[in-house]
Amino acid sequence: MRKRLVRSSYDAVGLLVLAVIMFPIYWMVTTALKPGREILSLTPYWVPAPITFDNFKTAMQVPFFWNDVVNSLIIVLTVVVISVVLAFLAAVAVARFGFRGRSAFVVMVIAVQMVPLNALVIPIYLLLDSVGQVDSLLGVIAYYMAVVLPFMIWTLRGFVHNIPVDLEEAAMVDGASRVGAFMRIVFPLVAPGLVATAIFGFIQAWNEYIIAYVLLSSSSKQTLTIWLASFTTQHGTDWGGLMAGATLTALPVVVFFLLVQRQVTGGLTAGAVKG
């Protein structure tokens, strides 16, 4: 009896914690669905009474919204496609070959993720400025690639490493060349890992702020994270529109994240506790 009481009081605390951490997200989404007078009210409305999509319509009509959606997509897709290929090659080298300098390469891959981008943005800006590439998507793409590559190499290394070498060797005994065995055995098995890693790269690039903020100055070239600032003017902030914009920006990321979370998070702590 007492044990059950303890268990259900833990459950109550658990649900309370859940409510507290989820409330901000609930508040963002419901604000986006509220009519203006319910947003600008001194006593909050907890549930949007007539649900309205006006805020989403306003957000999509803000100048450069579609433009910036396209920019975000161009940047992110280019980054992901190129870096998945490069990361996969490097991951194979690290997971399958012993070579001089491998440990150094692994250490570099881990360490380089710790370099703060908000420190690098100064030389990055000056470098691109001297070759006239400031305010071009190209510069941003190059930097995002370097940002996502280490993490991708690291995660893919795990996926490749988990495929038993015996499978490849069996294929080679059957007469396949090394490349052939690789393409026919390893590649299909690692494909889910490639998808997960690609999506994670997508999320990282989609969310990035400071490089895009400094490099992309003209509004026609900005990305969605920068576009969100356009709801705040000297006259105040259009909270309904901003929350709708924030929801729209967050939506693809949340969906993708839920899809791959389980597969990728191992790479984040690199197996600190074996898992």
Place this chain on the structure above:
Amino acid sequence: MRAAGQMSAATATRPRRIEAAPFRQLLVRKGLPYALIAPALLVILGVLGYPLAMLVWLSTQHYGLRELFQHQGRFAGLSNYATILADPQFRYALEVTAIFTLVNVALSMIIATFIALLMERVSSFVRVLLGAGLVFVWATPVIPSIDLWQWMFDYEFGVVNWLLTRIGAGNYIHHNWFENPLQGFTVITVVVVWGAIPFLALMLHAGLTQVPRELVEAAQIDGARGWQVFQNVTFPTLKPLLLILLSLSTIWDFQVFNQVWVMLDQRPSQDYFVMSVFSFQESFRVSQYGLGSTAAVIMVAILAIASFFYVRQTVRSIEEFGR
């Protein structure tokens, strides 16, 4: 299995190539891994390594607006460092950042540990819910999440002010949180901690499930109580993970930028100059790129210490568990 079957069928029709010269084979075998890492290495070194070196070089340059137009700095030795270390604003930034990091790391770790321990004790239904909620918060991108907190703490229609007034914590009607930097940093701390908790809590929970049950039971049979079990069994098992999470959190919180910059509508007052904002302001607002770089180099150097522990711990666990 199916792939292997196709394999032998495919190769049966093709003669095997065994006539390749041994030297060429050796070259291919030795060179292949390098060829595989070369493209990624080039991108990382070219796009991150080179600017990092240039950052250090810039910190020894006088680099203002005139130099920006000429694309050429003037060598200034270590005078930037002397200037910056004597600048009270910089010292303030350093202090504020240190305190901010300490408070945020401590709070996130403590709350995350609490949630992870709680997840072990709740019924499986609540655990699944809690896990899903954490993943949801984790997935929310940083800029939208800053915007939503900005809205919650709005001085006029913010739900937080209403709630605090309602529960009798004082009169918070039309309370501006950013007038007083201490209160402003409290809001920023809420945003940072809220964003950090899911990752930490889920990692810690995963770590807790790895603590061997037999050890816990053995300790209990030997008469250990709740806290003693944690101290003598749980904590030692989790230590490698805790070290990694601690250094990661330190690294993330010490370089905090977005939360300050976006929260304060890209115009933070001097009270809010943490290290990264100071360096950004010097560079892109005052156009003193040399001084800005100097501040950034100091920031990177401090971060390198925390990174050292992270990298060492990570490499150790690969050696133990990886290949």
